[in-house]
Amino acid sequence: MSKTINEIRNNYDRQIIKKKLELLIALLFIIVCGVYFITIGIKEVNTVQVITAIQAWAKDDWEIGGTPATNKIIIYMRFPRVAMAFFAGVGLSIAGAVMQSVMRNYLVSPFTLGISSASAFGASICIVFGSGLFFESDLGIIACAFTTAMLCIILVFGISKRVDLGPSSIVLVGIGLNYFFCAMTATIEFFAKEHKLAEIVQWSFGSFNKASWNEVFVVGVVITLCYLILTKSYLKLNVMSTGDDELVKSLGVNPNKIRRLTGFLAVLMTASIISFSGIIGFVGLIAPHIARILFGNDHRFMLPFAGVIGAFLLMAGDAIGRVILEPVIIPVGIIVSFIGVPLFIQLILSNRKKGLW
Amino acid sequence: MRLNVDKLSFSYDEKLILSEISFSLQGGEILSLLGPNGTGKTTLLKCINRILRIKSGDVRVEEDSILQMSLQELSKKIAYVPQYTNAVFPISVVDTVLMGRTPYACNKYSKKDHDIVFDIIKKMELEKFAFRYINEMSGGERQRVFIARALAQAPKIIILDEPTSSLDLKSQLFILEIISDLAKKNNLSVLMTIHDLNLAAMFSDKIIMLKDAKIFSYGKANAVLTKENIRIMYGVETCVSTEAGYKHVRLLKNIK
Numbered sequence: 012m013s014k015t016i017n018e019i020r021n022n023y024d025r026q027i028i029k030k031k032l033e034l035l036i037a038l039l040f041i042i043v044c045g046v047y048f049i050t051i052g053i054k055e056v057n058t059v060q061v062i063t064a065i066q067a068w069a070k071d072d073w074e075i076g077g078t079p080a081t082n083k084i085i086i087y088m089r090f091p092r093v094a095m096a097f098f099a100g101v102g103l104s105i106a107g108a109v110m111q112s113v114m115r116n117y118l119v120s121p122f123t124l125g126i127s128s129a130s131a132f133g134a135s136i137c138i139v140f141g142s143g144l145f146f147e148s149d150l151g152i153i154a155c156a157f158t159t160a161m162l163c164i165i166l167v168f169g170i171s172k173r174v175d176l177g178p179s180s181i182v183l184v185g186i187g188l189n190y191f192f193c194a195m196t197a198t199i200e201f202f203a204k205e206h207k208l209a210e211i212v213q214w215s216f217g218s219f220n221k222a223s224w225n226e227v228f229v230v231g232v233v234i235t236l237c238y239l240i241l242t243k244s245y246l247k248l249n250v251m252s253t254g255d256d257e258l259v260k261s262l263g264v265n266p267n268k269i270r271r272l273t274g275f276l277a278v279l280m281t282a283s284i285i286s287f288s289g290i291i292g293f294v295g296l297i298a299p300h301i302a303r304i305l306f307g308n309d310h311r312f313m314l315p316f317a318g319v320i321g322a323f324l325l326m327a328g329d330a331i332g333r334v335i336l337e338p339v340i341i342p343v344g345i346i347v348s349f350i351g352v353p354l355f356i357q358l359i360l361s362n363r364k365k366g367l368w
Numbered sequence: 369m370r371l372n373v374d375k376l377s378f379s380y381d382e383k384l385i386l387s388e389i390s391f392s393l394q395g396g397e398i399l400s401l402l403g404p405n406g407t408g409k410t411t412l413l414k415c416i417n418r419i420l421r422i423k424s425g426d427v428r429v430e431e432d433s434i435l436q437m438s439l440q441e442l443s444k445k446i447a448y449v450p451q452y453t454n455a456v457f458p459i460s461v462v463d464t465v466l467m468g469r470t471p472y473a474c475n476k477y478s479k480k481d482h483d484i485v486f487d488i489i490k491k492m493e494l495e496k497f498a499f500r501y502i503n504e505m506s507g508g509e510r511q512r513v514f515i516a517r518a519l520a521q522a523p524k525i526i527i528l529d530e531p532t533s534s535l536d537l538k539s540q541l542f543i544l545e546i547i548s549d550l551a552k553k554n555n556l557s558v559l560m561t562i563h564d565l566n567l568a569a570m571f572s573d574k575i576i577m578l579k580d581a582k583i584f585s586y587g588k589a590n591a592v593l594t595k596e597n598i599r600i601m602y603g604v605e606t607c608v609s610t611e612a613g614y615k616h617v618r619l620l621k622n623i624k
Contacts, residue, residue: 015490016487016495019462019495019499020486023462112457115456116456243475245475246470249459249463249467250470252457253455253456254450254455255453255454257450260419261446261448262443262468262521263438263441263444263470265439307459308458308459
């Protein structure tokens with residue numbers, strides 16, 4: 012190989028190492044942010060108290076530091092809330108990025124396929140018509156929201172398969188079902204009593220107010236497993252996102268198989284998150300875009316960066332929501348839109364000017 | 369025999385597009401498919417690459433039927449360069465060419481994959497574009513990148529769908545010279561569709577003319593490109609001469 016091609020290769024290797032380092036720094040940054048966001052809230056605590064509380068938890072001795080109440084607030088209220096925001100941000104962003112890639116569409120997120128409206132419909136049924144111990148509990152709402160979300164995606168893929176399982180047909184069927192479930196929810200809301208209606212609206216705002224360690228565990232396991240499976244498809248996702256199905260096939264990849272697998276994983280992650288937290292939609296659209304603009308479209312790096320950006324947006328949004336109108340807690344979905352949209356538009360404008368995107 | 373197409377037929381619903389097409393191709397040969405728009409040239413390419421499912425007949429690559437192969441196995445034998453590639457989420461030239469190693473890479477590109485790809489980038493003179501995004505390149509440059517990606521698949525056969533469409537004269541010659549050079553040096557079999565009869569005459573070892581779902585004429589370029597064949601195929605009057613050993617077709621008028 013000539014010197015020039017060697018230089019190119021070295022340059023390429025350096026770029027890969029640089030991206031790996033940036034990812035490591037981003038992960039460390041998100042851990043530091045996580046600790047900081049735990050300190051924010053109506054009762055202010057400092058970093059030392061957070062570390063003390065973790066020690067107390069690990070040793071199961073709540074008297075360490077002499078503030079057992081503070082230790083318990085940190086461990087049972089703040090910590091799971093921030094952890095839930097982290098997993099929700101990672102899951103929704105990666106799900107959004109994957110859906111955009113396999114559908115080859117900038118505007119797609121799992122919510123485009125009707126997942127949010129389907130789970131809202133499920134939650135509404137449970138809130139309005141639920142009776143008995145299970146169906147009147149939070150667990151009942153979670154189960155109903157999750158079930159209808161999964162039912163929705165089965166319908167989307169089932170109906171699209173009758174045509175060609177192509178990106179356009181999946182998106183169109185998803186949009187159609189989105190309106191269908193919206194209409195069903197609106198019908199339930201129309202006949203619901205006032206206090207039930209208020210509960211539905213509250214659920215649909217999306218927040219981490221009820222986050223507990225059990226929920227974090229369930230969502231964390233689902234997100235981690237789905238992500239690990241997705242890491243096995245990095246190269247195939249690259250192929251899927253840069254060419255049409257004909258090219259994808261000629262590179263030895265079955266586009267429909269990848270679309271079904273990754274679509275299912277994306278929806279599973281989304282459904283597991285929003286059934287616990289309510290609808291937090293915007294982050295799944297914006298975080299992948301920011302990751303694409305800043306780090307390119309190679310899924311080996313774009314997916315983890317999208318996850319980190321999404322986690323930061325939700326953790327920061329939730330922390331701001333806790334303090335901005337204290338003691339009222341503003342739902343995280345609203346805050347994320349307020350901080351995310353200007354950032355998003357700024358990035359698009361600056362990159363469009365440079366002709367990069 | 370490198371590629372053997374045997375009585376291949378294809379139809380969209382009831383409409384027969386290709387009927388009992390048979391031909392063969394050796395290593396190092398370039399075969400051009402000619403015919404007016406809508407005669408099934410691209411469909412034939414897609415059938416051979418199993419993008420479309422053939423209705424009957426068989427396609428064999430070195431005695432192995434493509435119908436028995438997995439997509440991954442097939443992509444190691446046949447590479448396809450489509451007419452248009454709409455990259456919604458563009459990546460760099462290096463990453464695009466690396467994509468050609470997908471059939472060989474499990475979930476990570478090996479050192480060998482990188483060696484092959486950087487060697488091809490050098491061969492295709494793409495060094496100065498290596499880190500450029502493909503959507504920032506001209507049509508000719510982009511076509512070179514897509515051919516490089518096809519080469520990275522280390523195929524026995526390359527299929528190109530109108531590789532020179534929308535290119536300027538210099539780029540057309542450049543791309544076809546690269547293809548011809550690759551075919552000869554690497555013993556690659558090349559199958560392509562092309563509209564320019566003069567370019568087909570210059571660069572093809574064999575030509576197939578498709579008409580009414582069937583092969584109308586098949587053979588060496590000089591034998592197929594006759595005034596009479598072109599008149600029947602395209603409905604135009606031409607003047608066909610021989611210049612520098614190649615047939616030269618000059619368009620005269622439409623036949624009403």
